[in-house]
Amino acid sequence: MSEIRIQAExxxxxxxxxxxxxxxxxxxxxxxxxxLVRSDNGLTAMTLDHYPGMCESEIAAHAAEARRRWPILAxxxxxxxxxxxxxxxxxxxGVASSHxxxxxxxxxxxxxxxxxxxxxxxxxxxGSGATWVEAxxxxxxxxxxxx
Amino acid sequence: MxxxxxxxxxxxxxxxxxxxxxxxxxxxxxxxxxxxxxxHEDLTPPASVTTVAALVDLLRRRGPGYEAAFRDVKLLRxxxxxxxxxxxxxxxxxxEIAFFPPVTGG
Numbered sequence: 001m002s003e004i005r006i007q008a009e010x011x012x013x014x015x016x017x018x019x020x021x022x023x024x025x026x027x028x029x030x031x032x033x034x035x036l037v038r039s040d041n042g043l044t045a046m047t048l049d050h051y052p053g054m055c056e057s058e059i060a061a062h063a064a065e066a067r068r069r070w071p072i073l074a075x076x077x078x079x080x081x082x083x084x085x086x087x088x089x090x091x092x093x094g095v096a097s098s099h100x101x102x103x104x105x106x107x108x109x110x111x112x113x114x115x116x117x118x119x120x121x122x123x124x125x126x127g128s129g130a131t132w133v134e135a136x137x138x139x140x141x142x143x144x145x146x147x
Numbered sequence: 148m149x150x151x152x153x154x155x156x157x158x159x160x161x162x163x164x165x166x167x168x169x170x171x172x173x174x175x176x177x178x179x180x181x182x183x184x185x186x187h188e189d190l191t192p193p194a195s196v197t198t199v200a201a202l203v204d205l206l207r208r209r210g211p212g213y214e215a216a217f218r219d220v221k222l223l224r225x226x227x228x229x230x231x232x233x234x235x236x237x238x239x240x241x242x243e244i245a246f247f248p249p250v251t252g253g
Contacts, residue, residue: 035253048252049177051245054229079252091253111253117231119245120252121177132178135249 002063002075006055008082011092020074020096027073031103032094033111039086042126048081048090051119055079062113066095069109070102077110079120112143169240171202175216176247179223182216199225199244200234216246224249 003019005011013034020030037046063075074096084090093110097103122133170189180186196202200220207217217223220234226245227236238244 050252051174051176051226051229051247054226054245057229058231115250115253117250118252119176119226119247119250121248122251123177132248133251135251139253 001073002060002067003077004056004059004063005078006050006052006081007078008080010080010089011078013089013092016076016078016092016094020076020094022074022096026098027096028098029100029103030094030096031100031107032092033107034089035091035111037084037086037088037090042128043086043124044127045083045085045125046090047083047123047125047130048079049121049123050079050081054119058118059114062110062117065113066106066109070095070097070106072097072102072106075106075110077114079114079118081120109146112139112146115139116143171238171241172243173206174243174245176245178248179216179246183212197237198234199227199232199236199238202238202244203234222248 001022013032017030017032020032021027037043059077059079063077066072066075072095076092076094078092080088080090091111091114093107093114095103095106095110097106116135116139123130124133170191172187172189174187175183175185192202192205196205203217203220206213208214224247225232225234225236226247227238228243229245
């Protein structure tokens with residue numbers, strides 16, 4: 001089961017994690033990641049722009065690739081869009097597998113691809129105005145380890 | 148925001164007769180949209196425009212906003228029919244072509 005959602009509303013991390021357990025006792029490990037808005041350098045808000053349709057298909061393609069690489073029992077990705085303030089949740093990635101290594105690795109793989117391939121853009125607001133976040137070279141480097 | 152999940156299978160330019168070239172759908176995101184001033188438009192390029200790069204040359208001449216957005220294509224990324232691709236990529240009738248900066252989600 002893969003669930004991928006793009007939404008303006010907040011999500012409940014506990015409910016997302018609970019939904020990853022299938023109740024059959026086959027999942028021995030759930031790894032989850034939650035990304036939050038940081039208040040770096042006086043950031044007051046961040047607006048997530050996205051390409052509807054392509055976001056879902058890009059993430060689905062990487063979820064399918066993760067399933068080819070690791071024995072994943074369940075996978076959930078939630079990404080928020082719209083205007084968010086520091087401390088708010090941006091993204092949830094959760095993976096259930098029989099063992100922890102697959103769950104950890106698949107969650108990291110999915111986050112690396114999400115950051116470098118899924119068509120989202122961040123507009124940061126500070127007292128001085130609003131600026132679009134530039135892509136980080138470190139994220140491009142990070143994704144290369146999965147090639 | 149336009150776009151929508153109107154999924155289409157990617158196809159190669161030339162798979163249909165060039166004389167039938169109809170409008171392509173253009174989408175702009177993030178600062179590309181801000182510089183151009185619109186989020187989407189339909190455009191019927193001349194038959195000689197068969198690649199993304201040729202389309203960019205055409206768009207660049209449409210006004211100062213376009214000129215600013217397409218000044219340095221190294222800063223831009225492109226998707227054809229919702230698939231990441233390069234500027235050398237062929238384009239064909241009814242393609243959905245999106246221009247945007249490198250992505251920064253997550």
